[in-house]
Amino acid sequence: MERAILAFAALAQPTRLDVFRLLMVHEPDGLPAGEIARRMDVPHNTMSSHLAILARAGLIEAERRSRLIIYRARLEAVRALASFLVKDCCGGRPEICAPLIAELSPCCPPQKFAAEELAHD
Amino acid sequence: MERAILAFAALAQPTRLDVFRLLMVHEPDGLPAGEIARRMDVPHNTMSSHLAILARAGLIEAERRSRLIIYRARLEAVRALASFLVKDCCGGRPEICAPLIAELSPCCPPQKFAAEELAHD
DNA sequence: TCTATATGTCGATTAGTCTCGACACATGGA
DNA sequence: TCCATGTGTCGAGACTAATCGACATATAGA
Numbered sequence: 690m691e692r693a694i695l696a697f698a699a700l701a702q703p704t705r706l707d708v709f710r711l712l713m714v715h716e717p718d719g720l721p722a723g724e725i726a727r728r729m730d731v732p733h734n735t736m737s738s739h740l741a742i743l744a745r746a747g748l749i750e751a752e753r754r755s756r757l758i759i760y761r762a763r764l765e766a767v768r769a770l771a772s773f774l775v776k777d778c779c780g781g782r783p784e785i786c787a788p789l790i791a792e793l794s795p796c797c798p799p800q801k802f803a804a805e806e807l808a809h810d
Numbered sequence: 811m812e813r814a815i816l817a818f819a820a821l822a823q824p825t826r827l828d829v830f831r832l833l834m835v836h837e838p839d840g841l842p843a844g845e846i847a848r849r850m851d852v853p854h855n856t857m858s859s860h861l862a863i864l865a866r867a868g869l870i871e872a873e874r875r876s877r878l879i880i881y882r883a884r885l886e887a888v889r890a891l892a893s894f895l896v897k898d899c900c901g902g903r904p905e906i907c908a909p910l911i912a913e914l915s916p917c918c919p920p921q922k923f924a925a926e927e928l929a930h931d
Numbered sequence: 932t933c934t935a936t937a938t939g940t941c942g943a944t945t946a947g948t949c950t951c952g953a954c955a956c957a958t959g960g961a
Numbered sequence: 962t963c964c965a966t967g968t969g970t971c972g973a974g975a976c977t978a979a980t981c982g983a984c985a986t987a988t989a990g991a
Contacts, residue, residue, distance in 0.1 A: 690827075693821075693827065694821075694822055694823070694824060694827060697818045697819075697821045697822035697827075698818075698819075698822035698978095700814075700815075700818045701815055701818035701819035701822050702815070702978090702979085703815060704979095706811075706814065706815060706818075709898075710898055713898055721937080721938095722937075722938060722939090723936090723937060723938075726938095731980095732980080732981060732982090733937080733938070733939090734938085734939075734940080734980085734981065734982085734983095735979075735980055735981060737938065737939055737940085738939090738940090738979080738980085739979090741939085742978095753987095753988095755988065755989075756936065756937050756938085756987075756988050756989065757937070757938090757988095758937080758938065758939090764910070767895055767896070767898075767910065768909070768910045768913060770895060771892050771895045771896055771910065771914060772913060772914055774888055774891060774892045774895070775888070775892055775914055777830075777831055777834055777888075788889070789885070789888065789889045789892065790911075790914060790915055792889055792893060793889075793892060793893055793896055793911060793914065794911055794915075823948090823949085825949095842967080842968095843967075843968060843969090844966090844967055844968075847968095852950095853950080853951060853952090854967080854968070854969090855950085855951065855952080855953095855968085855969075855970080856949080856950055856951060857968095858968065858969055858970085859949085859950085859969090859970090860949095862969085874957095874958095876958065876959075877957075877958050877959065877966065877967050877968085878967070878968090879967080879968065879969090932991100933990105933991085934989105934990090934991080935988105935989090935990090935991100936987100936988085936989085936990105937986100937987080937988080937989105938985100938986080938987080938988100939984105939985080939986070939987095940983105940984085940985070940986090941982105941983085941984080941985090942981105942982095942983090942984105943980100943981095943982095944979100944980085944981095945978100945979080945980080946977100946978080946979075946980095947976105947977080947978070947979090948975100948976080948977070948978085949974105949975085949976075949977090950973100950974090950975085950976095951972105951973095951974100952971105952972095952973095953970105953971085953972090954969105954970085954971080954972105955968100955969080955970070955971095956967105956968080956969075956970090957966100957967085957968080957969095958965105958966085958967085958968105959964105959965090959966090959967105960963105960964090960965090960966105961962100961963085961964080961965100
């Protein structure tokens with residue numbers, strides 16, 4: 690709940706939302722702080738505070754690699770946030786958001802498709 | 811994208827997140843502005859601006875019923891926001907967030923269950 | 932140890948948000 | 962028309978967020 694507020698606040702800022710999307714695209718390798726700042730055309734110290742806010746919200750994580758600090762998106766956080774949104778909507782009455790799940794599924798194949806893929810092996 | 815920023819900003823505030831959840835619970839009837847303010851123990855004018863922000867973000871909608879103004883949650887908005895989060899995560903590689911969908915599904919039965927429910931009629 | 936590179940922290944300025952009293956508008960009934 | 966009730970708008974004060982220059986730290990190589 691408090692975690693959701695932090696996550697929403699972190700994503701409610703254009704630069705940070707862009708950074709988050711960028712790191713999503715660069716999963717699972719991540720990107721160093723400096724390169725993120727360069728790509729976004731933002732001073733490195735400004736970017737540093739944005740990255741800190743995203744990290745505090747649990748949406749990204751940092752890992753030091755010699756001189757570089759690599760940032761990566763935390764997929765569990767996306768899952769948790771989407772889950773919060775959807776379960777919030779359910780509110781004890783699953784019939785309301787069945788169509789919601791239905792619309793989400795075509796985007797990424799759900800477990801049925803994953804199972805099929807496993808069967809191919 | 812800009813819509814997502816507005817929605818995130820609207821939900822990144824404790825009172826507004828609570829109001830949104832309250833209106834989700836009260837779907838599809840909704841609640842009048844005054845009662846929302848009373849339940850949240852917030853002055854009516856403060857609540858009025860919060861409701862305006864949620865409405866501008868497209869998360870709720872207002873309908874005048876004689877003297878009352880009834881607010882209702884907009885389920886399409888939740889769907890759109892969750893969809894944005896999930897598709898964002900996909901980023902062309904569906905295999906990443908298949909487990910995400912898989913975790914969401916048990917919460918609300920997907921179309922298969924809805925079809926079963928229809929079959930019972 | 933010295934220098935260069937990569938990143939973070941501090942502090943000040945600017946901009947935006949939150950809150951709420953006071954007032955305005957809108958509806959319905961006396 | 963007058964009053965009561967339900968909402969919205971305005972404006973001011975307090976608080977919080979965003980930005981960036983200047984400085985600090987951390988690592989690697991000469």
